[in-house]
Amino acid sequence: MCGIVGYIGNKSATDVLISGLKRLEYRGYDSAGIVVVSGGKLHTVKQSGKVRDLEQMVYSRWDEKFQAGATLGISHTRWATHGSPTPENAHPHYDQTGRLAMVHNGIIENYSSLRTQLQAKGHVFKSQTDSEVLIHLIGELYQGNLVEAVCAALKHVEGTYGIAVVSAERPDEFVVARKGSPLVIGLGEGETIVASDVSAIISHTRQVIYLDDDDVAVVRASGVDVRNINNVPVSRAVAKVDWDVGAAEKGGYEHFMLKEIHEQPESLGNTLRGRLDEQMGTALLSGLSLTPRELSAIRRVVIVACGTSYHAGMVGKYYFEELADIPTEVDQAAEYRYRNPIIRPDDMVVAISQSGETADTLAAVREAKQKGALVVGICNVVGSTIAREAGRGVYLHAGPEIGVASTKAFTCQLTVLLMMALKLGRCRRLSRQNGMELCEKIQEIPKLVKAVLARNDEIVKVAEQYHQARDFFFLGRGAMFPVALEGALKLKEISYIHAEGYHAAELKHGPIALLDKQTPVLAMVNDIAGRDKMISNVQECRARHAPVIGIVTEGDADVEANMDHVIHVPKCSHLTAPIPTVVALQLFAYHVARLRQCSIDQPRNLAKSVTVE
Numbered sequence: 254m255c256g257i258v259g260y261i262g263n264k265s266a267t268d269v270l271i272s273g274l275k276r277l278e279y280r281g282y283d284s285a286g287i288v289v290v291s292g293g294k295l296h297t298v299k300q301s302g303k304v305r306d307l308e309q310m311v312y313s314r315w316d317e318k319f320q321a322g323a324t325l326g327i328s329h330t331r332w333a334t335h336g337s338p339t340p341e342n343a344h345p346h347y348d349q350t351g352r353l354a355m356v357h358n359g360i361i362e363n364y365s366s367l368r369t370q371l372q373a374k375g376h377v378f379k380s381q382t383d384s385e386v387l388i389h390l391i392g393e394l395y396q397g398n399l400v401e402a403v404c405a406a407l408k409h410v411e412g413t414y415g416i417a418v419v420s421a422e423r424p425d426e427f428v429v430a431r432k433g434s435p436l437v438i439g440l441g442e443g444e445t446i447v448a449s450d451v452s453a454i455i456s457h458t459r460q461v462i463y464l465d466d467d468d469v470a471v472v473r474a475s476g477v478d479v480r481n482i483n484n485v486p487v488s489r490a491v492a493k494v495d496w497d498v499g500a501a502e503k504g505g506y507e508h509f510m511l512k513e514i515h516e517q518p519e520s521l522g523n524t525l526r527g528r529l530d531e532q533m534g535t536a537l538l539s540g541l542s543l544t545p546r547e548l549s550a551i552r553r554v555v556i557v558a559c560g561t562s563y564h565a566g567m568v569g570k571y572y573f574e575e576l577a578d579i580p581t582e583v584d585q586a587a588e589y590r591y592r593n594p595i596i597r598p599d600d601m602v603v604a605i606s607q608s609g610e611t612a613d614t615l616a617a618v619r620e621a622k623q624k625g626a627l628v629v630g631i632c633n634v635v636g637s638t639i640a641r642e643a644g645r646g647v648y649l650h651a652g653p654e655i656g657v658a659s660t661k662a663f664t665c666q667l668t669v670l671l672m673m674a675l676k677l678g679r680c681r682r683l684s685r686q687n688g689m690e691l692c693e694k695i696q697e698i699p700k701l702v703k704a705v706l707a708r709n710d711e712i713v714k715v716a717e718q719y720h721q722a723r724d725f726f727f728l729g730r731g732a733m734f735p736v737a738l739e740g741a742l743k744l745k746e747i748s749y750i751h752a753e754g755y756h757a758a759e760l761k762h763g764p765i766a767l768l769d770k771q772t773p774v775l776a777m778v779n780d781i782a783g784r785d786k787m788i789s790n791v792q793e794c795r796a797r798h799a800p801v802i803g804i805v806t807e808g809d810a811d812v813e814a815n816m817d818h819v820i821h822v823p824k825c826s827h828l829t830a831p832i833p834t835v836v837a838l839q840l841f842a843y844h845v846a847r848l849r850q851c852s853i854d855q856p857r858n859l860a861k862s863v864t865v866e
């Protein structure tokens with residue numbers, strides 16, 4: 254989704270901004286722009302397409318001396334919401350005088366009425382965006398003090414924003430503000446860099462301030478001055494980022510997605526580190542900040558999430574119900590707040606979000622909190638909005654996930670959910686002995702994933718055979734049903750093949766009509782409960798001439814005989830089996846997409862972090 258980078262300091266702002274935008278490319282975008290302040294003027298370049306198109310234009314248009322001379326600027330990658338991805342609609346946008354410029358993430362929901370009011374005062378708009386209205390409003394209210402004008406304008410705005418605003422008159426400072434869209438300020442030596450995502454900052458500094466909603470900040474080379482929307486100073490803590498730059502780079506792999514698939518044994522190890530108490534047969538998870546008494550008082554779990562995180566939540570339901578005996582519901586976060594959800598005092602709402610910024614999940618968190626629920630976050634990005642607003646929860650510690658298609662975050666989410674279910678279970682029905690056995694199984698997870706990664710060649714062979722298929726079905730039962738949904742989602746996200754995930758038993762209720770010899774079926778026939786019924790479902794598919802690729806447990810010869818092709822996963826508990834199984838599906842989707850020469854890390858139309866509803 255949209256990205257912002259702003260810079261003021263002792264380096265060429267152009268260079269810093271362009272390299273910062275490149276680090277944000279993974280978020281998904283369709284156009285980009287930059288403005289620098291120099292010689293009392295604003296200099297802008299905007300372009301549709303990739304950052305490298307913008308880069309080419311910038312370096313061919315601006316001479317070297319000028320580039321080195323400009324030490325303040327702001328920039329943006331856009332993912333179109335209002336108005337198509339043209340250079341006119343790309344950010345920055347200008348005010349009526351052309352002396353102020355702004356980049357904006359988010360949506361100004363009342364832009365239409367604001368625009369009508371401004372047009373009545375003679376304002377002329379050059380784009381179809383909601384964003385341009387905001388900078389015109391700031392310009393309308395500007396009387397020589399930029400931060401005052403920004404605060405005044407934001408009071409009229411409904412919607413979400415992360416903004417950076419520059420003035421031609423002020424080569425020494427710029428103003429940023431946020432509500433609902435993340436903004437992080439990096440404090441360097443004689444330089445300050447602002448970005449919507451910490452990955453654009455870490456090559457400059459690790460000291461950062463995460464702005465809260467309704468914060469406004471004046472940014473200077475020497476540091477920042479944070480205020481609230483009434484322009485009253487507020488203090489914000491400085492945090493230290495512990496990612497390294499290498500973690501945000503490809504490390505020799507062809508794609509971030511492949512790197513992240515292969516990183517899973519390590520990221521799962523990080524998720525588990527120090528969190529299992531094998532002696533007591535439980536999980537520690539101190540971030541939950543709940544006593545055993547509070548945990549045992551929980552009567553219902555409601556999981557809210559979107560996309561891949563939603564699929565993780567669906568697996569979590571099996572964990573909570575089986576291990577902790579707690580009725581569990583899983584809600585698509587986008588649906589949750591619009592249907593007057595019933596919250597009881599003994600409910601726990603679990604929000605799952607890799608980025609911690611997904612607008613619908615955040616809105617669900619706010620709804621649940623407002624209704625008095627106990628809210629817990631499962632997030633990867635430390636300091637993200639959902640993590641902070643939930644106030645308690647469990648971080649994945651999966652490291653930055655750059656590929657748009659989520660992989661390592663999903664397996665770490667399942668691992669966290671399994672540990673949470675263990676902890677809840679131990680406060681209720683699970684014996685210490687059972688808990689100890691489960692701890693052992695959980696400890697095995699990184700090894701199980703390693704075993705699947707070692708089967709890469711087997712998966713490549715199947716991908717080679719079927720990468721030209723037009724449609725796919727993914728079938729599973731029990732906790733393998735959401736795994737089938739996730740496998741289908743991975744395939745459609747990056748290979749653009751139409752893929753449907755179905756409960757194997759539901760196939761007969763309609764979709765079986767679509768099966769023929771051109772429609773491969775991926776069936777999770779692991780050696781766990783439901784295996785025999787899966788074999789029957791596979792027969793139903795084969796009887797319709799659909800080729801079946803079975804995900805089968807190593808050594809399960811009876812099943813192999815019933816499949817057209819097999820991908821092996823190691824023998825393990827039914828509770829951990831979703832994790833190695835989904836890794837096989839991630840690799841399958843990856844290789845199909847690679848063979849089809851798709852843009853794997855930045856699939857068309859998709860964004861890593863969806864900060865609009």
Ligand code: G6P
Nearest residue numbers: 560561562606607608611659860
């Ligand atoms: C986007 C991403 C998905 C992700 C979903 C939820 O659609 O492309 O990969 O699963 O958002 O994101 P979250 O950060 O909340 O887990």
